[in-house]
Amino acid sequence: MRKTDRELGMLRQISRRDFIQGSSLAALGLMLPAGCTRADNSSTESTSSFGYPPTRTGMRGSHPGSFETAHALVRGGLRFDNPVDLAEEYDAVIVGAGISGLTAAYEYRKRFGPESRILVLDNHDDFGGHAKRNEFHQGGDMRLSWGGTMNLEFLSFSDTVLQFLAELGIDVQQLSKDLDFHYGADGPAIWFDADTYGRDILVPGFSMYSRNLDTLDKIDQFPISESDRAALKRFYLSDTNVLDGMSEGEVEHVLHRTSYAEFLSRHAGLPEEVVGLFTKATDGYWGVQPHSLSSSEAMSAWLPGSHLLGDYADRGAGLVESEVVAMFPDGNASIARLLVRSLIPAVAPVGNARDIATLRFDYSQLDRSEAAVRLRLESTAVHVENEDGHVAVTYVRDGKNSRVRARHCVLACYHAIIPYLCPEVPEEQKEAQRYQVKHPMLVTNVLLRSGKAFEQLGFTGAYCPGRLHAKTWLIKGVNTAGYDQGGDVEGPVPVMFWGMVAPPRQDVPIHDQLREARQVLLEMRFEDFEREVRTVLDGMLGPTGFDVAEDILAITVNRWPHGYSYGYLDLWDPDWEDGQAPHEIARQPIGNITIANSDAAASAYTQAAIEEAMRAVGELT
Ligand SMILES: Cc1cc2nc3c(=O)[nH]c(=O)nc-3n(C[C@H](O)[C@H](O)[C@H](O)COP(=O)(O)OP(=O)(O)OC[C@H]3O[C@@H](n4cnc5c(N)ncnc54)[C@H](O)[C@@H]3O)c2cc1C
Numbered sequence: 297m298r299k300t301d302r303e304l305g306m307l308r309q310i311s312r313r314d315f316i317q318g319s320s321l322a323a324l325g326l327m328l329p330a331g332c333t334r335a336d337n338s339s340t341e342s343t344s345s346f347g348y349p350p351t352r353t354g355m356r357g358s359h360p361g362s363f364e365t366a367h368a369l370v371r372g373g374l375r376f377d378n379p380v381d382l383a384e385e386y387d388a389v390i391v392g393a394g395i396s397g398l399t400a401a402y403e404y405r406k407r408f409g410p411e412s413r414i415l416v417l418d419n420h421d422d423f424g425g426h427a428k429r430n431e432f433h434q435g436g437d438m439r440l441s442w443g444g445t446m447n448l449e450f451l452s453f454s455d456t457v458l459q460f461l462a463e464l465g466i467d468v469q470q471l472s473k474d475l476d477f478h479y480g481a482d483g484p485a486i487w488f489d490a491d492t493y494g495r496d497i498l499v500p501g502f503s504m505y506s507r508n509l510d511t512l513d514k515i516d517q518f519p520i521s522e523s524d525r526a527a528l529k530r531f532y533l534s535d536t537n538v539l540d541g542m543s544e545g546e547v548e549h550v551l552h553r554t555s556y557a558e559f560l561s562r563h564a565g566l567p568e569e570v571v572g573l574f575t576k577a578t579d580g581y582w583g584v585q586p587h588s589l590s591s592s593e594a595m596s597a598w599l600p601g602s603h604l605l606g607d608y609a610d611r612g613a614g615l616v617e618s619e620v621v622a623m624f625p626d627g628n629a630s631i632a633r634l635l636v637r638s639l640i641p642a643v644a645p646v647g648n649a650r651d652i653a654t655l656r657f658d659y660s661q662l663d664r665s666e667a668a669v670r671l672r673l674e675s676t677a678v679h680v681e682n683e684d685g686h687v688a689v690t691y692v693r694d695g696k697n698s699r700v701r702a703r704h705c706v707l708a709c710y711h712a713i714i715p716y717l718c719p720e721v722p723e724e725q726k727e728a729q730r731y732q733v734k735h736p737m738l739v740t741n742v743l744l745r746s747g748k749a750f751e752q753l754g755f756t757g758a759y760c761p762g763r764l765h766a767k768t769w770l771i772k773g774v775n776t777a778g779y780d781q782g783g784d785v786e787g788p789v790p791v792m793f794w795g796m797v798a799p800p801r802q803d804v805p806i807h808d809q810l811r812e813a814r815q816v817l818l819e820m821r822f823e824d825f826e827r828e829v830r831t832v833l834d835g836m837l838g839p840t841g842f843d844v845a846e847d848i849l850a851i852t853v854n855r856w857p858h859g860y861s862y863g864y865l866d867l868w869d870p871d872w873e874d875g876q877a878p879h880e881i882a883r884q885p886i887g888n889i890t891i892a893n894s895d896a897a898a899s900a901y902t903q904a905a906i907e908e909a910m911r912a913v914g915e916l917t
Contacts, residue, residue: 298491298831299834299844303845304827304831305830305844305845305846305848306826306827306830310848310849310850310851347659348657348659349422350429350430350431350626350629351431351433352422352852353432353850353851353852354822354851354852355853356853356854356855357428357444357739357855357856358855359420359421361674362419362674363818365419365678366419366678369676369678369713369716370716376678376692378697379679379690379697379698380696380697380698380699381700381701382698382700384415385413385700385701385702386413386414386700386702387404387408387413387414387702387703387704388413388414388704388705388706388916389415389416389417389687389689389700389702389704389705390404390414390706391417391689391705391706391707391709391717392417392418392425392710392892393416393417393420393425393632393671393673394424394425394427394708394893394905395426395427395445395628395635395894395902395906395909396892396893396894396896397416397425397708397709397892398416398423398424398632398635398639399460399635399892399905399906399909399910400706400708400892400909400912400913401669402635402909403910403913403914404704404706404913404916405639405668405669407913407914407916410668412668413668414639414668414669415669415670415700415702416669416670416671417672417676417677417689417691418672418675419674419675420673420674421673421674423632423636423671423673424444424632424633425444426443426445426628426859427444427627427628427629427631427632428443428444428445428627428629428854429442429443429626429627429629429630430442430443430626430741430790430852430854431626432788432790432849434788435743435787435788435849436787436788437788438654438779439781439788439789439790440626440653440773440790441627441741441771441790441792441852442627442628442629442739443627443629443739443741443854444627444628444737444739444854444856444859445628446628447622447623447627448461448471448621448622448628448902448903449621449901449903450469450472450622452903453468453903454907456906456910457903457906457907460910461631464631464638464649465634465649465650466631466634466649471622471623471624471776472620472622474775474776475623475774476774476775477772477773477774478756480755480756480768480769481757483500483750483754483755483756484500484505484755484756484757484758484759485498485499485753485757485759486502486503486518486758486759487758487759487832487836488519488761488762489760489762489835490835492762492763493519494519496835496836496838497518497519498753498758498836499517500753500754501514501754501755502514502515503759504573504574504577504759505577505598505600507532507600507603509533515528515529520569520570521569524569524570527565527567528573530565531560531564531566531570534603536604537608538563538604538605539604539605539606540606550591551590551591551592551608552591552866553590553867554590554591555586555588555589555590555591555867556574556578556586556587556589556591556594556595556599556601557586559594559601560574563591564601564604573761574761575587575761575798576759576760576761576763576766576795576798577594577599577759577761577766578594578597578599579765579766579794579795579796579798580766580794580795580796581598582594582597582860583735583736583737583859583900584735584806584809584865585798585799585802587802588802588865588868590865590866592866593865593866624653624777625653625773625774625775625779625781626653628902630652630653630777631902633652633657634652636657637655637657639669640661640662640664640667642658642664643657643659643662644656644657649777651777652777652778653776653778653779654777654778659673672693674693675692675693676692676693677689677691678691678697678717679718680705680707680718681718681719682887682888683701686701686702686703686888687702687703687705687887688700688701689702704888704889704890705888705889705890706889706890706909706913707889707891707892707893708892709893710732710858710893711728711732711879711883711893711895711896712729712730712733712858712895714726714729714891715729718886718889720886720887721886722886724881725882725884725886727878727881728878728879728882729882731807731862731878731882732862732882732898733810734858734859734860734861734895735796735810735859735862735900736796736810736813736814736855736857736858737795737855737860738765738794738795738796738817738854738855738856739792739793739794739854740792740829740851740852740853741792741852742790742791742792742793742829742850743789743791743848743849743850743851744789744790744791744833744847745788745846745849746786746787746788746847747770747785747786747789747791748786749837749840750785750789750791750837751785752840753836753837753839753840756769756772760832763828763832764793764795764797764825765793765794765795765829765832766794766795767793767794768791768792768794768832768836769791769792769794771789771790771792772784772785788849793829793832797813797814797820799812800813800816805868806865806868810862814857817855817857818857820855822853825851825853825855826851826853829851830848833848859900860900861893861894861895861897861900861904862895862898863898863900864877864898878898879897879898882895882896883896883908883911885912885915888916890912890915890916891912892905892908893908894908896908896912
């Protein structure tokens with residue numbers, strides 16, 4: 297029987313709810329339609345009320361207070377009339393302080409001069425967008441993890457991006473060489489939970505992803521029927537070319553017009569329950585489940601099947617992404633931090649890319665009137681318009697509805713909000729922007745008192761086919777950029793839970809699947825995630841003596857209702873003609889307003905966010 301909330305330690309005081317009780321409550325008041333205008337026109341010098349957001353725990357990512365204003369605009373049709381004009385003048389206002397917005401600010405100064413006055417607005421209480429640092433001190437020494445974007449697949453970077461990273465002082469080759477973290481691939485396991493499979497069973501040494509014939513006997517431990525186990529073994533063992541004798545068109549159909557789930561059942565002959573074991577296998581990597589991915593796309597995410605494609609294997613699995621990556625201990629938050637440091641040196645007067653992970657930033661320096669670049673957090677842009685050769689930007693912060701003007705504006709925010717922000721965008725372009733429905737994603741970090749239980753059980757990462765988060769990894773430390781966790785599991789160690797929320801309905805178009813899953817994610821409370829990770833850790837590690845009520849020091853949920861940028865999918869999108877793809881239409885400039893964000897590339901990658909920022913700044917005249 298599952299433990300009660302009390303037995304799981306749900307009622308204990310751990311580090312988790314501090315933010316919700318904090319400054320964001322004031323922002324929640326923003327939902328009130330009346331009284332949106334409560335501003336004076338004095339400068340909006342930030343105080344240090346932001347504290348140090350990377351150490352906040354509880355609900356992060358789209359945290360309470362960050363999205364209500366935008367939702368009031370988009371869902372509630374609220375107008376933010378009568379803003380108060382601030383006595384601040386800028387060359388550029390940038391909406392969004394993710395990698396793209398920060399790169400736009402950096403590029404703007406390069407192009408228009410270091411004296412350029414720039415205001416960067418972001419609705420969150422921390423900068424970086426998906427590039428979010430999770431910093432823990434609850435166990436004594438600092439422990440780092442990341443809340444969103446993780447690694448740099450630098451082998452595919454353009455010279456422009458490599459040059460940009462080099463300017464920030466980042467040696468990606470060295471960073472990659474220094475990396476000793478493998479997302480659990482060096483100690484894989486599969487964990488079957490009692491709620492779904494009747495009893496908790498951990499099977500260390502087995503990965504669903506690789507076709508490792510030496511570990512097939514592990515399948516005997518799977519809590520599925522004997523015939524299902526035999527079918528799964530046959531699947532891995534077989535080398536029958538299921539495409540044999542097919543025409544070119546039929547091969548194309550199997551690879552690109554057949555879902556991976558259907559491929560497994562129809563072509564690989566797997567029974568329904570065995571196909572179900574793969575349902576969550578693409579959750580983190582794609583943010584789309586195998587019933588909505590083509591077989592080729594799923595195999596590009598390392599799912600097995602290419603061994604059944606004969607000579608066509610390259611066309612199915614040839615897409616496999618690079619496993620060679622570079623990484624900072626806080627993921628790509630280090631890039632955001634290097635950018636902020638370059639734009640506003642006062643946040644961290646000393647330091648560089650080789651020790652960026654260890655620096656504590658002074659957030660009180662982000663928005664100072666004497667600085668050329670100001671970064672204003674907890675500020676949601678609600679209206680942007682061209683006006684007599686400049687751009688007027690209205691934003692809401694702390695219940696106040698204010699307006700600033702600038703020569704230029706770069707919208708580095710999600711494209712789906714632009715039609716509401718910027719009514720002058722032509723209808724066809726708005727339609728294209730609405731097409732960019734981001735994938736809802738989830739990264740939950742749990743700080744354990746120690747990682748010994750993982751060592752005892754002999755695994756570093758597990759696939760959990762029955763749970764909310766598809767995967768979990770022990771983070772013994774990404775020991776780069778000055779950070780060294782020591783690789784020790786005796787002391788506090790973060791464990792990451794990675795995944796997405798399954799769409800409530802699978803049989804609807806992909807955009808509806810994504811929107812519906814987003815709504816579920818938004819409606820989940822912190823307690824729901826807490827109960828989930830406690831239940832998993834109890835079931836998985838409990839047999840070693842791990843005490844779920846005592847051995848959890850902190851929980852940080854990074855929820856991303858607007859996660860990965862929508863990239864076109866085999867089963868759902870036509871082959872757009874050159875220039876006619878939604879992202880190409882969506883990113884067109886409107887007067888002195890240009891459009892960045894990884895949405896502008898229809899590609900959920902850091903390099904895309906960087907490239908699109910450079911293009912957007914390049915379009916400003
Ligand atoms: C969980 C996760 C893992 C990922 N892992 C990787 C990875 O390992 N490698 C990789 O290359 N990429 C990864 N990505 C993709 C990642 O999205 C990009 O790498 C990149 O960080 C996107 O940056 P961006 O600036 O375009 O968008 P964002 O990071 O989304 O930044 C946009 C910012 O604008 C803000 N904003 C929106 N509207 C407004 C408004 N009206 N007013 C003010 N602010 C607004 C948003 O809240 C946000 O802070 C990952 C993404 C997620 C979600």
